[in-house]
Amino acid sequence: MLTTHLLGFPRIGARRELKFAQEAFWRNELDEAGLAAVGRDLRLRHWSWQREAGLSLVAAGDFSYYDHVLDTAVLLGGLPARFGFAPDRLDRRQYFELARGNAGQPALEMTKWFDTNYHYLKPEFDADSRFDGGPDWLFDEINEALLAGFQVKPQLVGPLTLLRLARVQGIEPLALVARLLPAYRRVLQRLTALGVAWVQLDEPILGLDLEPEWLAAFAPVYRELAVAGPRILLATYFSGVAERAALLRELPVAAIHLDAVRAPEQVEPLLGNWPLDRVLSLGVVDGRNIWKTNLDTVLDVLEPVKRRLGQRLWLAPSCSLLHVPVDLEQEDGLEAGLRDGLAFARQKLSELAILARALELGRSVSFQALEQQRQARARFAHLPGRQRADVAARLAAAPDAGRSAPYPVRYAAQRARLDLPLLPTTTIGSFPQTTAIRAARGAWQRGDLAEADYLAAMRAEIALAVERQEALGLDMLVHGEAERNDMVEYFSSQLDGFAATRHGWVQSYGSRCVKPPLIWGDVARPQPMTVAWSRYAQSLTDKPMKGMLTGPITLVQWSFVRDDLPRAVVARQIALALRDEVADLDRAGIAAIQIDEPAFREGLPLRRADWPAYLEWAVAAFRLASGCADPATQIHTHMCYSEFEDILPAIAALDADVITIETARSDMTLLDAFAEFAYPNEIGPGVYDIHSPRVPDGAEMQRLLEKALTVIPAERLWVNPDCGLKTRGWSETEAALANMVAAAKRLRSRL
Numbered sequence: 001m002l003t004t005h006l007l008g009f010p011r012i013g014a015r016r017e018l019k020f021a022q023e024a025f026w027r028n029e030l031d032e033a034g035l036a037a038v039g040r041d042l043r044l045r046h047w048s049w050q051r052e053a054g055l056s057l058v059a060a061g062d063f064s065y066y067d068h069v070l071d072t073a074v075l076l077g078g079l080p081a082r083f084g085f086a087p088d089r090l091d092r093r094q095y096f097e098l099a100r101g102n103a104g105q106p107a108l109e110m111t112k113w114f115d116t117n118y119h120y121l122k123p124e125f126d127a128d129s130r131f132d133g134g135p136d137w138l139f140d141e142i143n144e145a146l147l148a149g150f151q152v153k154p155q156l157v158g159p160l161t162l163l164r165l166a167r168v169q170g171i172e173p174l175a176l177v178a179r180l181l182p183a184y185r186r187v188l189q190r191l192t193a194l195g196v197a198w199v200q201l202d203e204p205i206l207g208l209d210l211e212p213e214w215l216a217a218f219a220p221v222y223r224e225l226a227v228a229g230p231r232i233l234l235a236t237y238f239s240g241v242a243e244r245a246a247l248l249r250e251l252p253v254a255a256i257h258l259d260a261v262r263a264p265e266q267v268e269p270l271l272g273n274w275p276l277d278r279v280l281s282l283g284v285v286d287g288r289n290i291w292k293t294n295l296d297t298v299l300d301v302l303e304p305v306k307r308r309l310g311q312r313l314w315l316a317p318s319c320s321l322l323h324v325p326v327d328l329e330q331e332d333g334l335e336a337g338l339r340d341g342l343a344f345a346r347q348k349l350s351e352l353a354i355l356a357r358a359l360e361l362g363r364s365v366s367f368q369a370l371e372q373q374r375q376a377r378a379r380f381a382h383l384p385g386r387q388r389a390d391v392a393a394r395l396a397a398a399p400d401a402g403r404s405a406p407y408p409v410r411y412a413a414q415r416a417r418l419d420l421p422l423l424p425t426t427t428i429g430s431f432p433q434t435t436a437i438r439a440a441r442g443a444w445q446r447g448d449l450a451e452a453d454y455l456a457a458m459r460a461e462i463a464l465a466v467e468r469q470e471a472l473g474l475d476m477l478v479h480g481e482a483e484r485n486d487m488v489e490y491f492s493s494q495l496d497g498f499a500a501t502r503h504g505w506v507q508s509y510g511s512r513c514v515k516p517p518l519i520w521g522d523v524a525r526p527q528p529m530t531v532a533w534s535r536y537a538q539s540l541t542d543k544p545m546k547g548m549l550t551g552p553i554t555l556v557q558w559s560f561v562r563d564d565l566p567r568a569v570v571a572r573q574i575a576l577a578l579r580d581e582v583a584d585l586d587r588a589g590i591a592a593i594q595i596d597e598p599a600f601r602e603g604l605p606l607r608r609a610d611w612p613a614y615l616e617w618a619v620a621a622f623r624l625a626s627g628c629a630d631p632a633t634q635i636h637t638h639m640c641y642s643e644f645e646d647i648l649p650a651i652a653a654l655d656a657d658v659i660t661i662e663t664a665r666s667d668m669t670l671l672d673a674f675a676e677f678a679y680p681n682e683i684g685p686g687v688y689d690i691h692s693p694r695v696p697d698g699a700e701m702q703r704l705l706e707k708a709l710t711v712i713p714a715e716r717l718w719v720n721p722d723c724g725l726k727t728r729g730w731s732e733t734e735a736a737l738a739n740m741v742a743a744a745k746r747l748r749s750r751l
C-alpha cells in the first residue's frame with residue numbers, strides 16, 4: 001500500500017486533557033508521574049487513531065508538554081545559560097520554567113509560528129552555546145511507541161529552521177551550524193540504534209524569502225546529516241518551494257514533503273526533475289483548515305504522479321494537524337448540513353486512507369467511500385445560507401470609496417462636534433472582566449440566570465465603568481465591553497454565515513487554546529449587534545462614548561474561513577455587515593467608533609511578493625466597513641503592536657481618523673517611522689504596558705508623551721494605554737489611568 005503519514009497531530013487532546021494536566025501540575029495539584037500518565041495516554045490514543053485509520057507511519061516527537069521548538073532545543077542541549085540548568089539533567093519543572101519563566105528569569109520569548117496562530121518559544125543561542133545533548137525524552141517516547149507496536153517516524157525541527165527562528169546573540173547564526181550538526185548527528189545515530197527507519201526534519205523556512213547564505217547552507221548541512229542515520233524526510237510547508245528546485249535536487253535526503261494545498265502549483269515544476277530514488281510526500285489534505293477534502297480533485301492531481309513515482313509517492317496532510325481541532329465526532333450540537341462539510345484532525349486521517357486506497361486499487365474499489373464524501377460535500381455546498389443572493393447583490397453594488405470627506409475636513413468637523421482638549425485621553429475598549437462578570441455570564445449560559453437579569457447585571461457593570469471613567473476625568477469614554485467574552489466570538493455569534501463549535505479547540509501556546517469560529521456561509525448582519533449597548537452607555541454621560549467593533553480582517557484572520565471563496569471576498573462580506581453597524585451607530589448619535597484590527601499585520605503573507613495583494617484587499621475591507629460614517633463621526637482603529645515601518649502606506653490608506661497602537665514597551669521608538677512617513681492622521685501611542693499589574697507613575701508616562709511630541713504634533717496626539725484592560729484588576733487600572741490623565745493635563749497646560 002502507498003505510504004501515508006502525517007506531519008504531526010494535535011497534542012492538546014480532544015477534551016483539552018493536556019491543558020488541564022499542565023495547569024494542575026503548575027498549581028502543584030498533579031505530580032510529575034500524573035502529568036506523564038496524561039501525556040502517555042494522549043500519545044497512545046493518537047497513535048491508535050493513526051493506525052486504525054490505516055496510516056503506514058505514526059508521528060512521534062510531535063507531542064510536546066509545551067512547545068515543539070523548545071523541545072528540539074532541549075533535546076540538543078541548547079538551553080540559555082541564564083537559567084543555570086544542566087541540559088542533560090533537565091527536569092519537567094525546569095522545562096516549564098524555560099517556557100514560563102521563574103522568579104529570577106523571564107521566559108523564552110514567544111512568537112507566532114509562521115503565519116499560524118500557534119506561538120512557539122524562541123530558543124536563545126549565543127557564542128557560548130553548546131549542544132551536548134539534553135534529556136532522553138524523545139527516545140523514551142519512541143521506545144513507548146515501539147513497545148506498543150507502532151511503526152514510528154520521529155520528527156524534529158531541522159537545524160536551519162531552528163537557527164533561523166532562534167534569538168541568536170553575539171555570533172552569526174550560521175556560525176553555530178558547525179556546533180549544531182554533531183548534536184543532530186548524535187540524535188540521528190541514537191534513532192538508528194532504536195531501529196527507526198525514517199526521521200522527519202522540518203525546514204519550513206525554505207518557503208520564506210531567504211538570503212543567499214542561508215540557502216547555501218542547506219546542501220552542506222544535509223550532506224552531513226544524511227550519512228548519520230535514518231532516512232531523512234525533509235518537510236516544507238506553508239508556502240511553495242518551486243523556485244528552490246535546484247537546491248532541493250542537490251540535497252541528499254531520501255524524501256521531501258511539499259504543501260500541495262497552499263502551493264499546488266509547485267508540484268508540476270518540481271516533479272519535472274524529480275530524482276529517481278527520492279520519495280515525494282505530497283500534502284494534499286489541508287492541515288490549516290477544517291473542510292472536507294474534495295477527494296476527486298485530489299485524485300485527479302495524484303493519479304498521474306502515482307503513475308510516475310509508484311510507491312515513491314507518499315500522502316500526508318499539508319502540514320502538522322496542530323492547527324485544527326481534534327475530533328468532529330464530539331460536535332453533536334452542530335447542524336447536520338454543516339457537519340457534512342467538516343473534517344477535523346481525526347477525520348483527515350481517514351481522508352488520507354481513502355485517497356491511498358483509491359490510488360492503489362482504483363477509484364472503483366473505493367467507490368463507496370468516495371461517493372459518501374461526494375454526497376456529504378454536495379449537501380454542504382447546497383446548505384441554505386451558503387450562497388445568498390441578497391449578499392451577492394449587495395456585494396456587487398458595494399461602493400469602493402472610503403469616507404465622503406478628506407481627513408482635514410473631517411478633522412475640523414470632529415473637533416467641533418467632540419469638543420476635546422489637546423492630547424485627549426481615552427482607553428482601548430475593555431475594562432476589567434471581573435469574576436462577577438464572568439460568573440454572571442456563566443450562570444446565564446447554564447440557564448441559572450434569567451436573560452433579563454444577566455442584561456441588567458451587564459448594564460450595571462457598564463454604568464460602573466462610565467462612572468469610574470468620569471471620576472478619572474477621561475475625555476473620550478468606552479462602555480467597557482462587559483457583555484463580551486471575546487472580541488471575535490461576540491460578533492461571530494451574531495452574524496449569519498458564522499458558526500461556533502463546542503470542542504473545536506486549537507492550541508495557541510502552552511496550555512492556552514482558542515476556539516475559532518467557522519465562516520461557512522455568506523456573511524450578513526440580521527440585526528444591530530452593539531447599538532443598544534452603546535446607546536445605553538452614551539445615555540449615562542455627556543462625554544463622547546466610543547462605539548466598539550472588531551474589524552473585518554481580524555474576524556477573518558481568527559476564524560476558519562470557507563475555502564470556496566477568496567479570503568478577500570469573505571472579508572468584503574464581513575465589511576458590509578460591519579458597515580451596517582457603523583451606519584446604525586452613526587444614526588444613534590455615537591460620535592466615535594473604534595474598529596479594532598489587532599490581526600491586520602499578522603495577515604501578511606509569508607512572502608513579500610504576496611504582500612501588495614493582501615494589503616490591497618485588507619485596506620479595501622476596512623474602508624468599506626468604515627466609509628459610511630458621517631465626516632463628523634470619528635473612526636478609530638486599534639492595533640496591538642507598532643511595527644509598521646514596512647506597511648505604513650497601507651496603514652495610512654485605512655484613513656482612520658485615529659489609530660491607537662502599542663508603544664510603551666518600545667519606548668516610543670517605533671513612532672519614528674510614522675514621523676518619517678509623515679503619517680497624516682491622529683495617533684494614540686500607548687503610554688503604558690497593560691500586560692503587567694505594575695502601576696506606572698505619571699512622570700514616566702509624561703516622559704513618553706514628551707518623546708512622542710517630538711515626532712507627532714500635539715494637535716494629532718492622543719493619550720491612551722497600549723491595549724484593552726480586560727485582564728487587569730480595577731484598583732491598578734484606576735491608579736494607572738489617574739496617573740495617565742494627570743500626565744496629560746500637566747503636559748497640556750504647558751502647550
Ligand code: GLN
Nearest residue numbers: 428429430596598724725
Ligand atoms: N477593544 C478591545 C479591548 O480593549 C481591543 C483588544 C485587542 O485589540 N486585542 O479589549
Ligand code: ZN
Nearest residue numbers: 639640723724
Ligand atoms: Zn490591543
